[in-house]
Each structure stands twice: as structure tokens, then as C-alpha cells.
Amino acid sequence: MFGNYLIGLREGLEASLVVCILIAYLVKTDHRAALRPVWLGIGIACTLSLAFGALLTFGTQELTFEAQELLGGSLSIISVGLVTWMVFWMKKTARHLKGELEGKLDAALAMGTGALVATAFLAVGREGLETALFVWASVRASGEGSSAPLIGVLLGIATAIVLGWLFYRGALKINLAKFFRWTGGMLVVVAAGVLAYGVHDLQEAGFLGGLQDKAFDISSALPPDSWYGVLLKGVLNFQPDPTVYQLVVWSLYLVVVLALFLAPAGFGRGSATPNAPKQSAAAPPRG
Secondary structure, three states, X not given: OHHHHHHHHHHHHHHHHHHHHHHXXXXXXXXXXXXXXXXXXXXXXHHHHHHHHHHHHHOOOOOOHHHHHHHHHHHXXXXXXXXXXXXXXXXXXXXXXXXXXXXXHHHHHHHOHHHHHHHHHHHHHHHHHHHHHHHHHHHHHHHOOOOHHHHHHXXXXXXXXXXXXXXXXXXOOOOHHHHHHHHHHHHHHHHHHHHHHHHHHHXXXXXXXXXXXXXXXXXXXXXXXXXXXXXXXXXXXXXXXXXXXXXXXXXXXXXXXXXXXXXXXXXXXXXXXXXXXXXXXXXXXXX
């Protein structure tokens, strides 16, 4: 449940901050008349995200078992790819998000109502669709038939809305770079479990082999239905009897992605000529 709460909190706070920045900028610049089209774009984005989540949840129920597993595994892998891109993008742009959104809003104000609706829709809709897909994949991975993962997501989103409102009112100061760095690292761990579960789905669909090749099986020592087994499943999508493919994919993703994500900014951009003399800040006199 904690893993799903983290997803709801992280993704929900991104959307909440986007909304806060858009609304606060319009109020500060005395463009209150533009609030209605902005709220319209936000409402359309939220409706589309909910419809997408409902389609994923209910639209696959009539498929055969193999088709469900193939679709579920494919979408789980796609969702992990999107979330991975998102955490790296947010790590890079968290400090400049406010200025970037305000620049787009200035351009939209000059173009008219339709541009305002589109700007708000695109800013929030991207977050909403990513959230719907990853939440669906994570809920599917961590607790099919249980309401706990969905409750965790909803609690996370509710917390994000409250934090966003406090942020807007000036009652809360958030170091966005640090917040998204810590939650991004934890989200990478959750995504690794979703990726491994997606691989298992593809194996059950017959798309990948090796379903019977278990890397290990500690089900007797760590029963999946025990409280600690359920806790590990809910937080880390832990499986006591993973296949070899699952373990390899999980390990590679976690080690590589987490190392790159936690690397200092500018890592790997070493100067090609470290011993070259520094260029003078002042231009040499002409003539």
C-alpha cells in the first residue's frame, strides 16, 4: 500500500504544483478572466485521465487470459518507461518548472482562450495519463482483487492536493529539487517491481519463455499471505518465487537506473581537455 501511496503522492503533487503555478501567475498578473479557460483545460485533462484509467480497468475484462497477460505485461513495461523518463525529467527541470510554465502561459494569453485551455490541458493531462497508466500497472502488480493498492493511491493523491493548496497559500515551503530527488529514488524501486511483474505477465502469456525456471523459491519461509509477505508485496512488489528473467530484469533496472538517477548533476560530462588554460573572462583589447 505504501508503494501505491507514494505513486499517488508523487504524481499528484506534480499535477498540483502545475495547477498552483498556473493559477498563482494569472492572479498575480491580474488576468483573472483567464482562470475559467485554464480550469476548463484542467477539468478536461482530469476527466480524460479518469476515463483512460477506467478503460484500462474495465476494457480488458472480456479478453482471454493470455490476451490480458500480454496486454498487462506490455503496458506495465511502457508505464515503467514513462515513469523512468518522468523522474529524470523532473530531476533536471524541478528548479526551472515555474519559469517554464509561466513562459508558456504568457504565450497562451497572447493567443486567446483556446490556447489557454490547451496549455492547461497539456500541462496537467500529461501527468494525469502517466499517473493513470502507472497506477493501473502498479495496482495490478501489487494486489489484484484487493482494494488496498487503490486506497493507497487515493490517499496519496488526497495528500498531494492538500500539500498543493498549502503551497499555494504560502503556508508551506517545499524544496522541490530535494523532494523529487528522494521520492524519485523510491519510485525507481517501485518501478523495478512493476517491471519484473510485467515480465512475469509476458511469460504467462507465452510471449516469453522461462516461466518454470525459478531463480529461487522462499515461499515457505516468506508466505505471500503472511502480514510481512503482504507488506513486502505492497511496498516493493516483492515476489518470493521470481523467475530467472524477472530477477535479471529487476536487478539490471534497479542498479543501472538508480545509479544514474542518484549521480550528481553533470556526472559524466568531464572536460575533454582538463589541463587546458582557462579563457579570460574579459575580451582582449582590439587594435
